[in-house]
Amino acid sequence: MAVKTISPLLSFRDNRHLSQAEAAELLHLDLSTYGRIERGRQLPRKENALHIAKTCKCSVSALYAFYLAKTKTRARARRAA
Numbered sequence: 001m002a003v004k005t006i007s008p009l010l011s012f013r014d015n016r017h018l019s020q021a022e023a024a025e026l027l028h029l030d031l032s033t034y035g036r037i038e039r040g041r042q043l044p045r046k047e048n049a050l051h052i053a054k055t056c057k058c059s060v061s062a063l064y065a066f067y068l069a070k071t072k073t074r075a076r077a078r079r080a081a
Contacts, residue, residue, distance in 0.1 A: 005069040009038040012056040027052055037063075040070025 013023045024034035029048065036042035037052075044052055044063060053060045 005040075005066055005073075007038050007040060007066050008056055008058040008062045009034070009052070012058070013038070027055055040067050043067050 009023065012018075013020065016023075018026070020035055020038065021031055023038075024031045027034065027048075028051070029037070033042065037044050037048075043049075049060045049063055052058075052063060
């Protein structure tokens with residue numbers, strides 16, 4: 001059984017009852033960039049990762065771990081197809 005990994009950004013956004021647009025504005029990110037980071041499709045640049053971690057009260061390693069987990073999930077899905 002697969003374990004669902006939750007994005008630190010999604011947890012932050014849900015806890016504050018924010019839309020993606022509101023969270024992106026709060027973090028000074030373009031909405032599409034924010035969405036890709038939240039879904040684990042893009043790694044934030046170092047300076048953005050530091051700002052996101054500070055604002056969301058999570059670690060930079062949690063952001064990167066989420067990205068890596070999503071990347072592995074996508075790779076397994078491609079191999080199974």
